[in-house]
Amino acid sequence: MDQNHRILSRRVMMKIILSLLSSVFILTGSVHAACSFSNSVPLKSLTAGFQAWKSVTGAMAECGNLEAELDQDFRLKQPDAFAANPSLYHIGGVANSTMVPLLDAGTIRPLDGLVAKYGKHLKPQQLIKIDGKIMAVAMMVNAQHLMYREDIFNNLGLAIPSTYGELISAAEKIQQAGTVDYPLGGTYKAGWNLAEEFVNMYLGYGGEFFGNANEPAINNLDGVLTLETMKELTRFMDPEYLVSDSTYVQKQFQQGKIAMANLWASRAGAMDDAKESQVVGKVQFASAPAPTMGNRPASTLWWDGIVIAKNISDAEADAAFRVAMEGLDRQMVQAHNEDAIWLIDGYSAGKAAKGASETASNGAVPYPASKKMGLMHTALGNGIADFLTGKKDARKALADIESAYRTAAKEAGLMN
Amino acid sequence: MKFRTFALFVGPSVLLMFLFIATPLISVLWQSFHLTKPVFENVEVETCTPSFTGQTCVTENKTRPKLNKEGRIIEETQFVGLQSYRSLIEPEKTLTALSSGNWSQIQNIDFWKALRFTLTFTFITLPLVIGVGFAIALAVNNVLKALKGYVIFISLLPFIITPVIGALSIRWLFIGDGILTAFLEWWLERDIALFAQGWTIELLMLFYRVWHSAPFAFVVLYAGLQTINQDSLESAIIDGANRLQRLRFIIVPHLMPLIIFIALIHLMDAYRVFDEIVGFSSQAHVISLQWLTYDLLTPDDSGSRSIGRASASAMLTMVGIALILVPLLRRTWRDHHEA
């Protein structure tokens, strides 16, 4: 009797658990709404995971049969995954730098035929051409530009700085007025971010990274000037600048702790997000300042877009590109206008796009993505902190960065 | 036990370890003596990229790998001997720095910088972890029976918390005006920037590791305390031994094998310190050996990584651990033959 009772009660318990579980896990079915066709070929995509990609892959998924993988480690996985035969993914999301390894390894296919077939709505500047062949379709651009607190600038009667000299004197006045904790924010986190700041400033001074035969060429006057300007700027920043990435700077802005920063355009929207920000409507955007009068702005232009794998059948590529185009259409942009500065037809450029487009028209150049630049970026990211913390002088830091680059370039086969 | 039976018992385990640990290890060893490079060619390439209004096209001389007929990159592998080790340790620079007696110059070489931190980190946390763990174990052993469960539960928490989450919490709590920093600032009435200089970060890292590892020491030692022969304790009390004497002559000797066990586990784990570097974003100030390996191994945006140097660094880390393990190996050898 007791045995039976126990089995029974266990069964009842199981049932209750199962019914509870199912009531939690019931979900709305997938909707095939906004897609103009129904896709029957199983496809997979591998992209980064930020908001713009969520919107785009979401729109692609409406066509059905797409497994979208939004992965933080996509750049670790993409080269190998696309080199497998058959490729593990059909659609890839890349930026100008992360396209380099795929292009070098020849694992993405030219898209001219597919663009002619399905890409009539694409604007000419969306087509990334390498030696005349379309290799990728860009969807958005990004650049760092000046964001500043309009209210503070008006109160103190400051003009919008167009050079770093002006920016520093503005920072001094803000510091004296003491309205914010720190006049300046900066994405100076050691590693990729810090190196990006150097690249921006160095290109602003008109510097060249490489000499003949992939030799490094940063140990020069421009390099020293760049480092010294960077150090000068840190005087006005939170002393923890070596751990501050763009999310951190954005948060400082939102909480009203800083008055200016050279920050990514894609962060502009967050300043006016009432759910997060305490400075709604107070932040304005302008061109990234130039190092000195007559230079180009200290910023580089980036793009994000899609590529199609080479090691898949033509039928799959056809379906993949068609689905991708559904993700990059007018409807998607209109539904997610604020997620990025879209290149896609139908985007209405708002306040957030102003700073970035001014930066571009003042002459900022595209980030010089290449294999050697990848190595240089890593060497810079690991080497600059020693100068900022005062362990090395500028010349020594630059020489050490060059020698770190040389070691890596020799290993990679770029130098002998 | 016959060999066949023994093989059946340990077979599955050994096979898995061979497949997933030994094979990668052998390949790491091999890679530390070889370099694989693509064959490059220099070509003029025209690249068109988007700007805001139109397109920017540039023609430049690019170095890119050659592809073979199947569309794969042509690669060459050559034996380079100790070259990867040399570019990691940089012996010439090290010797000049040593002969000039300049400590900070040695610290400019990543490998020595990482080794310096790894060793200090390992040997500073070791006594702290054992001491704190032992103290908690004694305390728990002496609290009221009704409270024991709760105390054990709370003491175990830091040990079970997911390391990634532990590291993230530090970011949330301390970086910038995180809630704990803000509290400290309010309490001490001064401005505090814990992440602005190397030594505060290093201190926080030490503290975090002790917080995270002491519970393991605690639970093992606590278990050990339960096995102490009560008779000998009681007879010691009758003989008039005070607390301290009992601790010194009965408890500690009894727990000695456990303390050695904890010490060696801790040495192995602390020597691999990595989570802390990432969690505290300390690479601008201090780095560890495993972080160095990881950094060399992580590809940059354009997909290049330094497999040769990373393998060399991994092998050197292993040699270091093997040296640290020597005492345990000797003891196990003794046990094995006595048993």
Next chain:
Amino acid sequence: MSIKEPVEAFSSNPLEVILGPFTRNQGKGLSLLDMILGGIILYFTVKLVIDWLPKKVRRHSPWQQEWLGWMIGTLFFGIAAFFLFFFILPNLMVSLNLWIGTLGKPLLGLTMEHYHAVWVENEFYRNFINSLIVTAGVVAISLSIGTLAGYGLARSRTNLAFGILIVALIFRALPHSVLVAGYLPVFMHSREILEPIFGSSAPTLYGQPWAVIAVLVSINQPFTIWMLRSFFQNIPSELDEAARVDGCNHFQAFRMVIMPVMWPGVITTGLFSFLLAYNDYLVTSLLLDAQNQTMVPAISGYFNRETTTTDQVEAVAAAVSITAPLLLLVLVFQKQIVSGLVQGAVKG
């Protein structure tokens, strides 16, 4: 922090983070009545867990395995409490608060929207299920082959056995990042590599949970066999020798004599395997694709180039969600951990 609006979740004023005035002003929060009633119900729930649950568990545990009974009991209790505190009570309180007036006004800012976003909108339950699969797989396989190997090693005096132990010890000391980076290209190209052996059915290992389980089991083997070996060494070998005299072979002796007494050591070792599998980040983040992603690496999805403050608050909510089951687990198993260790699993 995960129960406040993003605007103040990371505020530099600790009081604001605790009280959440902004969240409260939005009408999201706990009223005095909520706190009193909630407190009373919470008290009785805790009392039930402490007084009533242990008795029930002791009476109804399947196969006399108390820990199994505890697992079922906690699971059941956890789900019931989850529904009580997250569905029934909040809905009830909304109407009660309206009815009672001033006492029902929110006093302490609190919002569960981030948990809702994490679990429902971001489908974190998928990661939860994946975590369950990987963790259960790792614990089960790791223990089955680990106990066999541990027993074999404990009963063998050969130099080979000693050699295996030493090599395993060195393996334990290896930095994981070195191993894992080596797997990635092989796993991705495994189909091409294995094709000559398996033909067209050769699998792509990348993204497969069972491949990750195999990796985690292997990484964890050294620790497992060391712990279990010491444990088996403390079980007198006269026991199984007596069984062998009665005509059993080694496997029968293991099954009849050793298996019934080995559970304390196995459970303790199993807990360490569980922690390793559940907490792993490096292996799972690199070798699993999005469909099979476990919880810990899924958190990193909240941190990228474009992380917003809302993302960060949701990450905190996800972190809390990951930690909660761990707390339950230790609550249930803390006695077993200690008793397993006492019985000799730690004698080096």
